Amino acid sequence: AQSVTQLDSHVSVSEGTPVLLRCNYSSSYSPSLFWYVQHPNKGLQLLLKYTSAATLVKGINGFEAEFKKSETSFHLTKPSAHMSDAAEYFCVVSSGGSYIPTFGRGTSLIVHP
């Protein structure tokens, strides 16, 4: 069994300040973890993925995430927010070759000028 919880439904930051989007997961197997971004009226795009290699994963557009097994967390961070980062972000867990990934409910990132 697997599940994912995104701890904040909305996060509001000012442009140029750090971003933190929180994700906790559970999985019976060694998980694969993903962060996707969805801009308004668009499909989802992969930001980064963890698949049991380095625990600190770097993605596109300056985002990164750290896999912490002891805390069952995979939080997404960015040092400095840009207006173009305003979007919906989804944390996803998949494991055991199940073909059934589990999506979090999403976190809406709002960036103020």
Add this chain to the structure above:
Amino acid sequence: NAGVTQTPKFQVLKTGQSMTLQCAQDMNHNSMYWYRQDPGMGLRLIYYSASEGTTDKGEVPNGYNVSRLNKREFSLRLESAAPSQTSVYFCAVEPGTGDDEQFFGPGTRLTVL
């Protein structure tokens, strides 16, 4: 390369009408998925096809049928549409391991009156 394409982009149906959503890929990936996205619910898996010739139910299959026509194409059919099926539908493809990165189409916005 178009990646993953979906048709139509928008559709309005009356209760009881039927329709088929089409998905095609040029990425030569083995696995294909259909999701629905509702506000605050993340993405929920309707059906998936791990490889050509196979289909399996996901989390919310009731009211839907699918056909994996060939390696490139995966269609979703609503036999008798209901207002509860008003949603945005996304097709996605994945290389075939069952827990790798997915590539998403642009979505179909369906309204059932």
